[in-house]
Amino acid sequence: MKVLLYFEGEKILAKSGIGRALDHQKRALSEVGIEYTLDADCKDYDILHINTYGINSHSMVNKAKKMGKKVIYHAHSTEEDFRNSFIGSNQLSPLVKKYLVSLYSKADFLITPTPYSKELLVGYGITVPIASISNGIDLNRFKRSEEKETKFMKYFKIKENQKVIICVGLYFERKGIIDFVELARKFPDYRFIWFGHTPMYSIPKAIRTIVKDDHPSNVEFPGYIKGDIIEGAYSAADLFFFPSYEETEGIVILEALASKQQVLVRDIPVYKGWLEDKVNCYMGQTNEEFAHLLESLVEGEIPDTCQQGYNVAKEKSIGHIGHELKDVYEKVLGTKII
Known part of the structure; x- marks a missing residue:
């Protein structure tokens, strides 16, 4: 064959x-x-x-x-x-x-x-x-590495005890980029980093404006970054927040799960059958729900689901x-x- x-x-x-x-x-x-x-x-x-x-x-x-x-x-x-x-x-x-x-x-x-x-x-x-x-998902690639985490921390000059929330995706409204920035406004003491890139000429003006100018100082758009830095980010961050409205799967979620990272997603139909709220991730619908869950997870006020999430990645x-x-x-x- x-x-x-x-x-x-x-x-x-x-x-x-x-x-x-x-x-x-x-x-x-x-x-x-x-x-x-x-x-x-x-x-x-x-x-x-x-x-x-x-x-x-x-x-x-x-x-x-x-x-x-x-x-x-x-x-x-x-x-x-x-x-x-x-x-x-x-x-x-x-x-x-x-x-x-x-x-x-x-x-x-x-x-x-x-x-x-x-x-x-x-x-x-x-x-x-x-x-x-x-x-x-390649489990070995996203296995936690102190060396990779250190590269990520140095690259972004992450201070000790600073809370970091990440997302990975194209600059699409569908990906929840507007909500990501809105949540960042509610938590000025946390750093929000959105990895990924889309040519500016191809996206609507409202999204271009958000990426270029209209976001608070605690939000960063470093563009597409591969290798040790992004892999270190997956495991070193305090939360992977993915507020996408529509996916056919979402490889970035599998990458986060394989990194034993805590995952917070929007409750949408694509996750039915493999992601379960409060079991292997947390799910929300509104920015109010996300705000409560985000803070509770980052501050360790509710149980993490990292190990169960990793088990999902292993199956895939x-x-x-x-x-x-x-x-x-x-x-x-x-x-x-x-």
Whole structure:
């Protein structure tokens, strides 16, 4: 069995969750002994496993079909998570949905990260078989390291006993960036750091204004930072606060859980079945609820859920994901009894 992992615009998307998903796929296939290639010109593959949606992606699917190859589309995106993102995204979202449905319907099988995103796709009227498989997490990469934590603390000049709340995401309204800043205003003695970057020309003016100017002095937008500093931040911070309104999974949550960090999220449908309030994370809906939970967690006034959260990450380790991908590949090739 040989799989062509196709990823259009890899350099552009490398900083996104989809970019990290590709890295996880490569690792997962290697761990279960499945040969793969990234060469779009390769012809001796058995399955096209495609992750992206551009014009070239559309052409790759048509080319694979003409060659009699099996096609698996990794459905990372939905209409719902396209909304409230880029300039004009809400106006374009119905067209995006139509385009995604046309692409996904060409596949022999779909993979999507969660039961929630699977439910959305079924609701679109898609009849292609769908498996929900997490994007996975590299547990070793996010294992706590004093060296990484020290690099993070030095880079941001974190003072002893200073409370730090972090988030990781694109500069999208959907990600809850407005709420993140609003919560920071309520806690001027805490530092709030939002990791991630989106080109300013592509996001609405209201969000550009928040990132550039309209935020309190205890909020920082250092941009996209990778490696030891961000990995140290995950474990050294006092809280990972992720107020996103819509996700298909949220790889950054898995990264925080794998770091044994306390996680506070918005109570939205995507987490049903794997995140549970007061068990492996804390959940809120309004900024008032978030304010109470945030302060209580940072000050240690309510029990932490870090170990139970880590157990969730373990269940979604790259090794587990590799076996699940292999199972789908075998079904598509007809080498496994369904």
